[in-house]
Amino acid sequence: MESTNNISSSSSPAEAIDFDKLKVILKNNWIWIALIFIVINSVAYLIIRYTKNTYQSNSEIKLDIKSEASEFGIKTIVEDQNVNILAGEIEIIQSRLFLSTILDNPEFQISFISVGRVLDDEMFRSGPASIKINDEKHSYYNIPIFFKEVTEKSFRLSINEGAETEGNYGEEVRLGDLKLVLQKNNLFKKGDEVAYYFIIHSDDVLLDYLIRNLVAEPLNYNANTLRISFKDHNPFKARAVLNKIDSAYLSFSNQQKNLANTQKIGWLTNELRVIEKRMEDYENYFESFTLENKTYNLDESLKETVEAINRVDSQRYEMARKIRESDRLLNSLNDNNFTIPISIRSALPEGLSKDIDQLTRLNLEQEKLKLSVNEITYTYRSKEKEIELLKSKTQEQLSELRSDWKKRLEELSNTKTRLEKSFALFPNKHTEYSKNQRFYKLYEQFYLTLMQSKSEFEIAQAGTIPEFKILSPASISATPISPNRLMILGIGAVMSFIINFFFIGLLYLANNKINAVSQLNKVQVPLLGTIPTTRHKISSGLYVLDYPKSVVSEALRSIRTNLDFFNSPSGQKVIAISSTVSGEGKSFVAMNLGGVLALSKKKVILVDLDMRKKKEHPVVTYDSTRGVSTVLIKKHNWQDCISATQLDNFHYIAAGPQPPNPSELLLHEEFSDFISELKNTYDYVILDTPPVGLVTDGIMAMKKADICLYIFRANYSKREFISNLQRIIAINKLSNITTLLNAVPIQGKTYGYGYYEEKKNEFTFKSLFRA
Known part of the structure; x- marks a missing residue:
């Protein structure tokens, strides 16, 4: 053998894709790849299956504007109003004020729901009974009330874990504090529904429902046309609600066609009142601020606070010095040294100073007696007793005085803490005060601007007469706008391929195993x-x-x-x-x-x-x-x-x-x-x-x-x-x-392998190849 020990394992910096390795990864993980594909597409299917269809009804309205106010010299104002009238009408249509005018319709207040095996559906105008509420004051808003027909003439109403009652069609029935009358729907045909219930919507819930599903948008600015759309899970209800909105809008417009600018003036008036209230709040704030802080000049108050802190610090220092001197004096008295330091004498009460002076005098007299009499004599002991009594009295008085000084020191410390807290709040108060001043000035300017606008609209209010026409009544859609089945299925398919691509890529990068002969060829060693x-x-x-x-x-x-x-x-x-x-x-x-x-x-x-x-x-x-x-x-x-x-x-x-x-x-x-x-x-x-x-x-x-x-x-x-x-x-x-x-x-199927005895029905025994 020669040159077999010349080993070379060099490879290019960027290796090409190893298709043998990729095949092995695909073969070993095809179950996971298939599972990812199945799971993601199953999720897409379940989203479609368990998502209610949403239908949209559309109508078109044309707005005609006649202007007769040019002679007043306010042509620009009117023209601007004509340009922006569509935006104003859209705001009116979508406003809670306008939509609240259609809340009294019982068809929309009460929803009859059929409980299906998969989804619940609203039975608009096709429920088993129609419902009339006799008393609006009750506590059963937005609560499912289950309905079950007992006989052809009677029914049962119940609430989950709550009240239950039975009644007859056409007669008033009471459920708690709710009074209502049910009329049987003879055209109703029962399907595969599991149960039925109805919900009495409150005004807030119903209004939110209308606002959430209503869309008004300009169709053509030059022609002054609007498109109004409404969405619901029931196509017939979507059309009925939109028809009601269109008719209510026409009625509302007819009532207000000569009062359009009056409404704007009224809005401006209300807005001015709001601004006045806010300005009044700011004025009350300024007044309260002045009374609370005893000043309207925060810089001067800040200066006074600093001076007060300095004074308190001086007093605390002086009080601490007195306490230290009193401690020294007490120690001196214990050592029979009755001399009063000059630094504390001025701080002592006059009586206490005299007592200490008397102690000094008695002590001198006692010292003189030592020279002439024995310490056990009555005269000496009498003098000693007198000194002890006066000394005890003096110490007691001095201790009480020291306690008073300590209390005073604590009071001064608390005063300093309070002043420091007040000092720390001054920057925030100053910032808040300045900010409120700025807002007050802005509201003042805004107030003047609105006042000017109000005057201009009062001049022009008689010059604009709007007229409305329904170009296209509310339509009924047989095709739901959502869920978009093709899009969801397409997203599911694309996502499954993308996730599988990254999954296979991660497995490819993470796989560092030898899986092909080509990888051994990088080593210049014979392959047996x-x-x-x-x-x-x-x-x-x-x-x-x-x-x-x-x-x-x-x-x-x-x-x-x-x-x-x-x-x-x-x-x-x-x-x-x-x-x-x-x-x-x-x-x-x-x-x-x-x-x-x-x-x-x-x-x-x-x-x-x-x-x-x-x-x-x-x-x-x-x-x-x-x-x-x-x-x-x-x-x-x-x-x-x-x-x-x-x-x-x-x-x-x-x-x-x-x-x-x-x-x-x-x-x-x-x-x-x-x-x-x-x-x-x-x-x-x-x-x-x-x-x-x-x-x-x-x-x-x-x-x-x-x-x-x-x-x-x-x-x-x-x-x-x-x-x-x-x-x-x-x-x-x-x-x-x-x-x-x-x-x-x-x-x-590798060439030649079909000749050998390989029974495919026998499982692989991998331990064959392990040492």
């Missing part, structure tokens, strides 16, 4: 062959014996043939089989490659060098107390450790008991001698080594071998294992390395 995956179950015998016509067996024969190109000069071969990690099929390949070689009339022995991990081969029965480990320590001869297989010329030597130093055992001469003796006896010596990515035992065995067969497993071995192989070859200067890709998925 590939072993496809199989559907057969493993048996107790050799796989190549149990399934001789399988694709796996044929692949192993091809590998046996390829081994002929690696003939050693001696004609004998030591084949080391290794991999990066366990589970890549190393032991399976070793066992069945040995079987294939034995079937070609060669003497073959398989040696398990993985002394760290005990293996269970269903093909071989062996004594676990002896094996390679005991041979290398010369406890047994290798001949005593041979185990027979199903083939007479195929033998097996187990790893033996686990030693504490498997790596050191392979470094000794005993291992070389052991391999040499096997070579002299067998045509092929197959070494099943430990994974070289985990321990170094396998590398020592690979150095002793004529051929090193490095196993990768498709969709299991990581791409970084190729770098590991490159590192091993570069470091150990190995030139007899060849690779093999195990468990390669069969893509489609």
Whole structure:
């Protein structure tokens, strides 16, 4: 072999898409891809299925404007009004004031609902009964009231977990504080509805319903035409509501055609009142602010607050000094030192100062008595008693005075805290005061502007006479405007493809497994062959014996043939089989490659060098107390450790008991001698080594071998294992390395595979390819 150790794994910076890898990802995840497609499109279907149809009714109205106010010299005002009249009429149509005029219609106040098996539908003008409310003052607004017909003349009304009553058609029935009369609808035909209930809408709810579903928009500015649209889940109700709006609008317009500007003037008047109220609020605020803060000049108040804080700080300092001096004075009194410090004398009451002076005098007298009389005499003790009493009295008075000073100090501290809080609020108050002043000025200017506009509209109010015509009455739509089924289904289909695209892309980027021979070609190491995956179950015998016509067996024969190109000069071969990690099929390949070689009339022995991990081969029965480990320590001869297989010329030597130093055992001469003796006896010596990515035992065995067969497993071995192989070859200067890709998925109908015995009804036994 030459130049096989010249490893190159360079690749272009931007690799093209690996379609083999993409096929594997699609094959392994087709269930998830299909599930994503099904789920998203099912969601789209459910949205369509459980969304009520919405229908829209349309009508068109033309607005004619006659202007007779040019002679007043206000042509510009009128022309501007003519241009903007459409916008004004749209605001009127959509206003709560106008829509409130149609709330008294009982057809809209009461909704009869049929409870379906999927959706609830409103039975507009087709319910089982018509309802009339006799008393508007009740508490059952916006609450479902369930209706059930008992007989042809009677019915039952009930509320969930509430009141229940029965009554007859045409007679007043009471449900709590609700009084109503039901008239039977003889044209009603029951369908597959589960139940029925009706709802009495409050004015607010009904008004919100009208505003939410009503749309008014200009159709042609030059022709002064409007389009009014209304949406509802019931097409007949949508048309009925729109007809009511059109008729109410015409009636409203006829009443107001000579009072259009009056309405604007009234609006301006109301707006002026609002602004007046707001300005009054600001004026009240300014007045309250002045009374509360005792000033209208915040800068001057701020200055006064700072001066007050400084005064309080001075007083606190003086009070703290007095307390300290009083403490010193108390300590002096305890030590019979009755001298009053000058710094505190002025702060002491006059009586207390006199007492301390008297103490000083008595103390001097006592000192004089010591010179003339004994301390145990009555005179001396009397003087001492007098001093003690006065001293106690003085200390008590001084302590009380000190307590008063401390209270005063606390009061001053609280005063300072209050002033500081007030000082901290001044900036916010100043900001708020300034902001309100600005708003007040703005409202003042706005007020003057509105006053001017009011005067102008009062001049022009007699010059405009609007007239309205219905160009197209309210239509009924048989086709719902929503949900848009095609759009939703299209979005579902597109989203499923987009999500699947990103899902496959993420899987593609996250997949770092070897899944094709082309990836091994990046390493300039001969590829001995590939072993496809199989559907057969493993048996107790050799796989190549149990399934001789399988694709796996044929692949192993091809590998046996390829081994002929690696003939050693001696004609004998030591084949080391290794991999990066366990589970890549190393032991399976070793066992069945040995079987294939034995079937070609060669003497073959398989040696398990993985002394760290005990293996269970269903093909071989062996004594676990002896094996390679005991041979290398010369406890047994290798001949005593041979185990027979199903083939007479195929033998097996187990790893033996686990030693504490498997790596050191392979470094000794005993291992070389052991391999040499096997070579002299067998045509092929197959070494099943430990994974070289985990321990170094396998590398020592690979150095002793004529051929090193490095196993990768498709969709299991990581791409970084190729770098590991490159590192091993570069470091150990190995030139007899060849690779093999195990468990390669069969893509489609590969030529020739139909000849082999592959039963598709048998599941894949993946543990076949694990060490």
